[in-house]
Amino acid sequence: MRKYISSTLIVAAVITCFAISCSKANEESLNDGNTCDTTAVRYSTDIVNILSNNCYECHGAGSTAGSGGIDLSTYSNLKVHADAGHLVAVVTHAPGYPAMPYGRPKLDNCSINKITAWVNQGAKNN
């Protein structure tokens, strides 16, 4: 009986340790602020990646009036919205602007931080 209780305790302890280490790992992977590098954001990689995954579907070449007739798939078009402040306003859900992506959850913090950093770095075609 004694043996049964102590082995049960060991199993419980192992499960508890495992559960704690798992939840720690989840916390780290959710905390994207730690791994988000915004020092030198590039249009050709970072920005195009974010927009192609989240925006081109509605704002691609030949966008219709349904998405405001706005094509963000070329640098020169995007630059106009970046310089006017609309790009950062829509992704940060600033009051007075339509929240983007339209009808969907906000982008993850790292994507928003990268877009903001790219605009602050001069919205370069880099």
Ligand code: HEC
């Ligand atoms: C499901 C379709 C859809 C997606 C996805 C989408 N948009 Fe839009 N977008 C729209 C529509 C519709 C409008 C016009 C909204 C309005 O005028 O009320 C718009 C308007 C805009 C505008 C103009 C805002 C203004 O009035 O100044 C910008 C800039 C914009 N979107 C950027 C983005 C960006 C950046 C993304 C990706 C993060 C994105 N959109 C994703 C549908 C979409």
